[in-house]
Amino acid sequence: MGQRGSADRNWLLVLDGLPDPVTRSREFTRRALTAWQWLPAEGEAVREAAEDVLLLVSEVVANACLHGGGPGALVLDRTDERLRIEVTDTNPAPPEPGGHGLPSDPARPGGHGLLIVERLARAWGSRPGALGKCVWLEVPWPAAGLSPERPAP
Template structure:
């Protein structure tokens, strides 16, 4: 069985509103899905010719946000990546109304640095008002999708 429950490209209405290429997937909350989401994201970023350095940062952010969604979410997890107006937006939906928050990890902690990495790598990041979506935005060089 495929690790992806559903996959769709950007909708026609999104394309009409000036949003460029994108994809969305929903999957069961299993940590084995994280490498699949990295691969799916990497394939799309190559297709969209996103520069390698930016793509590496986006893939790391996807890994961290998806991992958080799996660990702290309630039910299915969703990943959406969309290019629009020189920016690339990553959204992870996890069904948890409690918003993701930056944690302060001690030197010997094995986890707790994911959102810090996202905050450092991305231009901006945040959580939807209902707490269900954690997102980040990366700037793209001129002429990219």
């Protein structure tokens, strides 16, 4: 499991064929957030934002496993204003909140991943890819005094 790209801005994890891609994606994202000084972080708002990012990564990768034919890659791309998360898969069909056209039953497990994404992400969507699609989402950079350019303590 390796990272490519600038450690300062972009991280790429190839997931195709990896066992347990959800756990691997969370570990990878946790390392990126640590490198970008989200973790460990001072302040409740920053810690909550980091936990939200880990949950969002888990949900999008799990959806690729369940509905997308398996995840291809995870990309983390940050700017001074936002963190963008992208997950590719081999299914060209766009994601549908509520279980692929079926009404969501709050009493049943599953089928709520995109509802979580809608609640926690600033924006999200999908775009066609060469072999399927890319599901992306964005969250704001935490505002609790952190700057992505601030040197590590």
